[in-house]
Structures are given as C-alpha cells and as structure tokens.
Amino acid sequence: MPMIEWLKQLAFYGIAIAVAWAVIVYIPRFKRVAVPSDYSEISGIETVTDYALDASATLATLSLGDGISYQLADDGEHSVRLGWIAGLPGDLLLSDATGKLLVNGQAVAHGGTLPGPPFGPLVVPAGHFVVVTDTHLSDSLNFGPLPEIALRGKIGTLP
Amino acid sequence: MIVLSERVHGLLLLSGAAVLLLSALLIGNGAINRWRAVVAVQSYHLAHLGSHDGEAGEHATAAAALLPDDAATALAAIDPAAPNATDELDLLARRVPARQRSLVQATMAFAAVLAGKAAENTIEGADATLLKHLAQLGRGEQAAFPILSQGDAPSMAIYSRTAQAHAQAAWNAGKADALRSSLAVLALLRPQHHEIAEIRAVLAAVTPECDKVRVLEAVSQINTNPTAWARRLAVLVPARAPLFLGLIPANQRSSEELQQLNLGGVDGETLQAAVERAITAPGDAVMVATFLRCVQENQLDLAAKLVDKAPAGIKRDLQIALAYQRGDFLTLATIDPKRTDLKPQNTAPIRQAGRLSFHLASLTGLTPQVGGLNLRIDGKPVAPERIKRWGSLVMVDHPGAGDLQLEVKMGDTLISAGPVKSSGGGR
Numbered sequence: 001m002p003m004i005e006w007l008k009q010l011a012f013y014g015i016a017i018a019v020a021w022a023v024i025v026y027i028p029r030f031k032r033v034a035v036p037s038d039y040s041e042i043s044g045i046e047t048v049t050d051y052a053l054d055a056s057a058t059l060a061t062l063s064l065g066d067g068i069s070y071q072l073a074d075d076g077e078h079s080v081r082l083g084w085i086a087g088l089p090g091d092l093l094l095s096d097a098t099g100k101l102l103v104n105g106q107a108v109a110h111g112g113t114l115p116g117p118p119f120g121p122l123v124v125p126a127g128h129f130v131v132v133t134d135t136h137l138s139d140s141l142n143f144g145p146l147p148e149i150a151l152r153g154k155i156g157t158l159p
Numbered sequence: 160m161i162v163l164s165e166r167v168h169g170l171l172l173l174s175g176a177a178v179l180l181l182s183a184l185l186i187g188n189g190a191i192n193r194w195r196a197v198v199a200v201q202s203y204h205l206a207h208l209g210s211h212d213g214e215a216g217e218h219a220t221a222a223a224a225l226l227p228d229d230a231a232t233a234l235a236a237i238d239p240a241a242p243n244a245t246d247e248l249d250l251l252a253r254r255v256p257a258r259q260r261s262l263v264q265a266t267m268a269f270a271a272v273l274a275g276k277a278a279e280n281t282i283e284g285a286d287a288t289l290l291k292h293l294a295q296l297g298r299g300e301q302a303a304f305p306i307l308s309q310g311d312a313p314s315m316a317i318y319s320r321t322a323q324a325h326a327q328a329a330w331n332a333g334k335a336d337a338l339r340s341s342l343a344v345l346a347l348l349r350p351q352h353h354e355i356a357e358i359r360a361v362l363a364a365v366t367p368e369c370d371k372v373r374v375l376e377a378v379s380q381i382n383t384n385p386t387a388w389a390r391r392l393a394v395l396v397p398a399r400a401p402l403f404l405g406l407i408p409a410n411q412r413s414s415e416e417l418q419q420l421n422l423g424g425v426d427g428e429t430l431q432a433a434v435e436r437a438i439t440a441p442g443d444a445v446m447v448a449t450f451l452r453c454v455q456e457n458q459l460d461l462a463a464k465l466v467d468k469a470p471a472g473i474k475r476d477l478q479i480a481l482a483y484q485r486g487d488f489l490t491l492a493t494i495d496p497k498r499t500d501l502k503p504q505n506t507a508p509i510r511q512a513g514r515l516s517f518h519l520a521s522l523t524g525l526t527p528q529v530g531g532l533n534l535r536i537d538g539k540p541v542a543p544e545r546i547k548r549w550g551s552l553v554m555v556d557h558p559g560a561g562d563l564q565l566e567v568k569m570g571d572t573l574i575s576a577g578p579v580k581s582s583g584g585g586r
Contacts, residue, residue: 117363118368119344126312144350
C-alpha cells in the first residue's frame with residue numbers, strides 16, 4: 001500500500017478520535033435542565049423552562065455561590081433540584097444566633113435565614129459539598145453535605 | 160528478506176486480528192465493569208443519603224465485586240467497625256494504586272481506633288486529629304472536641320463518628336458545654352439521623368445565644384416521649400429548667416419539679432407577681448412552692464399574704480412556718496398550745512451582779528424575734544425597755560436582794576413561774 005494511503009487512513013482515525021473526544025468532553029457542557037412547574041425551592045425561578053447545565057463541572061471547578069443542579073436519594077431520572085454552593089471541601093461553616101450562614105467568615109448571599117439552632121463551626125468533609133436553597137426543604141440543612149456524586153452540574157444563570 | 164507464503168501471511172493476520180479482538184473485548188469488558196461499578200457506587204451514595212442502609216449495602220457489595228482493586232468501590236463495602244476490617248483493609252492497601260493508598264490507610268487507622276488499637280502514624284491532618292480524639296474517647300478520657308482548620312477537609316465517616324462519640328460521652332457526663340461543640344457539627348453532618356429532632360433540641364438548649372423562642376421551637380419538634388426529654392433537658396441545663404419543666408403536662412409533674420418550676424418562676428416575673436399567681440392557682444402545691452420562695456428571699460410580708468389566702472388544709476402549717484421564720488413565739492404558742500415542740504421554754508433564771516438572766520427558746524432551738532414577752536417580778540410587770548435580749552438570752556436589771564417570784568409569759572400564755580434565789584439562782 002502506498003505511503004499516501006497509510007497517511008490518509010491515519011488522518012481519518014485521528015480525526016475520528018478527536019471528534020469522539022470532543023463529543024465526550026464538550027457535549028456535557030451544553031446540556032439543559034428543565035424546571036418543573038411545581039418547583040418552589042428557589043424563589044423567583046422561572047418554571048416550565050430549561051436552564052443551561054454544565055455537566056462536566058466537578059467540586060474542583062466550582063466556586064462558592066455557584067448555581068448547581070443536584071440529586072438526592074430516590075430522585076427519578078428527570079427530577080430536578082437546584083441550589084447554590086455554600087461549602088466546598090475544607091470550607092469552614094457556621095451559623096450565628098441570627099440564623100446567618102457564614103462560610104470562611106463571610107456571610108453567604110443565598111439561603112436567607114437558617115432555621116434551627118446555630119451550628120458549627122465545622123469543616124466540609126472531603127469529597128462533599130454544601131448546597132442551600134431558599135426553602136431548605138431538600139438542601140444540606142436537611143440532607144447534610146452531599147457527596148460529589150450527587151452533583152449533576154453547574155447552572156449558568158440561577159436567579 | 161524472508162518471503163512468506165500467502166497462507167502463512169493470512170494466518171499471521173488472523174492471529175493478529177484475534178489478539179486485537181480479544182484485547183478489545185477485555186478493554187470493553189473492563190470499561191463496562193467500571194461503568195457499572197460507578198453506577199453502583201452512585202446508587203450506594205444516594206441510598207446512604209436517603210438512610211436506606213440495606214439497599215446501600217447491596218450496592219456497595221456489587222460495586223466492590225465489579226471493581227475490587229479500586230479504593231472508591233472497595234471501601235464502600237468494608238465496614239471499619241467489623242472485626243475483620245483491618246485484615247481486609249490491609250489486603251486492599253496492597254492492591255490499590257499508590258494515589259489511593261492514603262485513603263485506605265486513613266480507613267485502616269479508623270478501623271484500628273474503633274477496635275481499640277493504636278492508629279498508625281501514617282495519616283496526617285484533620286483525620287489524624289479526629290482519630291486521636293476518638294481514641295481518647297475510647298479510653299474514657301475527656302477532652303474538648305477538636306476544632307478543625309479551614310482547608311483541612313476530614314473524611315466524612317471519621318468526622319461524623321468522632322462527633323457522635325464525643326456527643327455520647329458528653330451526654331453521659333452531663334456536660335452541656337462539651338455537648339454543644341460536637342452536636343453543632345452533627346446537626347449539619349447528619350440531619351437525617353433518626354434522632355435529629357432530639358439533637359437539635361439539645362443543641363438549642365445548650366447554646367446560650369439561642370433565645371427562648373428558638374429553644375421551644377426546637378424542643379417542640381421532638382415527637383418521641385417529649386416529657387422525658389423535657390426532664391432530661393431540665394437536668395442538663397438547670398438555668399433553663401423552668402422553661403423545660405413548664406412543657407411537662409401539669410398532671411405529670413412531680414412535686415419536686417413543681418417546686419423547682421415555681422421557685423424558678425416564669426422568666427422576668429417578679430416575686431410579687433408570682434404571689435398573685437399562686438393565690439389564684441388551683442391546688443396547694445403552687446402556693447407552698449411560692450411561699451418557700453418568699454421565705455428564701457426573706458420576703459416575709461409576701462409570705463404572710465400567701466398565708467392569709469391559703470386554703471384551710473395548709474394554712475396552719477404555713478402559719479407555723481412563717482412564725483418560725485419571724486421568731487414569733489406568741490403566734491407559735493397560740494396556734495397549738497398542746498404541741499410542746501412549738502412552745503418556748505426558759506432555762507433556770509440566774510441572779511448575778513444585780514441582773515436576772517435566762518435563755519428563752521423552743522425545743523427546736525428557735526429564739527423569739529417578735530415581741531410578746533411579758534415578765535412579772537413579785538407580781539409587778541417589768542417595763543419592756545428594761546428587758547434586754549441577745550438572741551435567746553433575756554436579761555433584766557434587778558439590783559434588789561433576796562428571793563423573788565418570776566413569771567414568764569408569751570402574750571397571755573404562761574411559759575413558767577416560780578421563785579428565784581438571790582445567789583446562783585435556780586428555782
């Protein structure tokens with residue numbers, strides 16, 4: 001077989017592998033997540049619409065205050081939970097007597113006043129994250145720090 | 160150059176294809192197994208999150224079977240508290256990649272501490288700090304719950320177990336301060352704990368910054384035997400005992416609790432208001448407890464107010480108690496003349512250096528504080544200003560010589576009467 005044919009075949013497989021890699025790596029970044037009409041855990045959220053979801057996000061790439069989609073036990077494949085990151089591994093959390101959540105000494109912008117007695121100080125365990133919502137019904141106040149595996153991705157624009 | 164026949168060439172290509180196919184199958188099988196293991200681990204975590212421990216165990220076993228040489232899957236299936244955990248972890252540590260070895264070593268140290276053995280010194284940071292504390296607790300030693308540093312993320316299992324063990328030890332020791340530090344961690348780490356309502360209630364109770372409303376909100380979430388918990392919290396945090404004892408239904412309060420409740424009163428309530436409340440309260444117990452509080456605070460006028468309004472069944476006892484506090488012999492002598500323990504008695508009078516003296520007290524040692532003491536010498540009343548008293552000692556200046564007749568009365572009740580000799584005394 002002439003050399004040119006070998007090179008052509010090599011280029012073909014190279015391009016195929018590059019396309020496959022791009023699909024695997026980049027497609028998750030352009031997913032969308034639909035919010036059901038009865039979703040009420042975040043005030044002001046537009047329901048019956050969908051939000052851009054970067055499913056490639058990991059705890060290493062997230063920052064405090066980022067909007068995320070996550071799942072809990074028994075969640076169906078299509079159920080959606082949204083919230084804000086309020087703690088990443090190693091972050092120091094505590095709530096004061098007024099119910100304000102402080103992360104590394106700074107008040108967090110989301111989550112409002114926390115119910116229940118003041119907690120902390122505690123450090124977010126390795127491989128876990130703390131998420132807050134407005135109602136606290138299904139966030140870390142009710143389910144604790146969630147394992148990274150419960151993270152579905154980062155939401156671009158969460159109100 | 161070696162020239163191969165077409166046949167041999169074909170066989171070689173076939174063999175190569177077979178090897179490639181086999182490799183592809185093995186790689187594909189490995190990938191599928193890894194994917195299934197990842198799904199199983201995900202299911203394990205989610206089941207664990209939902210407190211479905213049985214289901215979580217099944218997923219963990221499945222994940223470990225699919226990927227036995229990976230720490231993430233194998234560790235999920237090993238219970239560090241199991242008797243053979245150390246051996247299993249030792250074997251696992253030899254199989255896993257080097258980058259995962261520290262995770263297995265931390266779990267090995269955890270298992271060793273749980274088994275009451277010394278942890279290896281191979282781990283550092285937050286986990287080492289927590290395991291050291293857990294080992295101390297295991298030896299029955301008490302120490303402050305470690306405050307971890309920002310950026311030093313511990314293992315969830317070790318953190319949670321240590322906080323739980325510390326809280327248990329502090330609860331057993333009845334140390335509210337020590338309880339707070341560990342419950343404040345558990346409250347967020349384990350909000351799905353089957354006793355989370357109790358954890359939050361105790362946390363609120365032992366947190367000084369928590370106001371009464373937040374404490375009551377937290378305690379009201381307890382559904383299992385709330386009365387028993389109210390009693391426990393009253394013992395644990397005596398400063399808030401009235402708050403918790405007030406949650407016990409009135410017909411289930413013991414007399415001691417009722418007394419404690421009334422002695423403590425309602426927050427901000429003055430003693431005057433407590434007296435008014437006691438007068439209108441049904442039953443005798445509140446009145447008795449409030450009376451005791453008045454006596455304790457030396458507010459005898461308020462105590463007298465209660466005595467006036469006391470029901471007939473307890474009125475006499477309260478009168479006696481009040482008279483005792485006042486040293487009111489006159490009242491004591493008149494309430495029940497037959498009770499000798501209430502009746503004041505005087506010692507034999509002594510005449511020395513122009514003075515007549517004796518001691519006056521009841522059998523129980525009570526000395527008269529309130530007036531009503533009447534003395535007559537040779538039938539003539541002694542002016543009150545001539546009678547001097549120091550505690551139980553009664554002294555009268557009487558310079559005359561010769562024997563005399565002394566009569567001692569409390570009000571109209573005769574205490575004693577008889578002759579007193581001129582020297583050395585005695586009747």
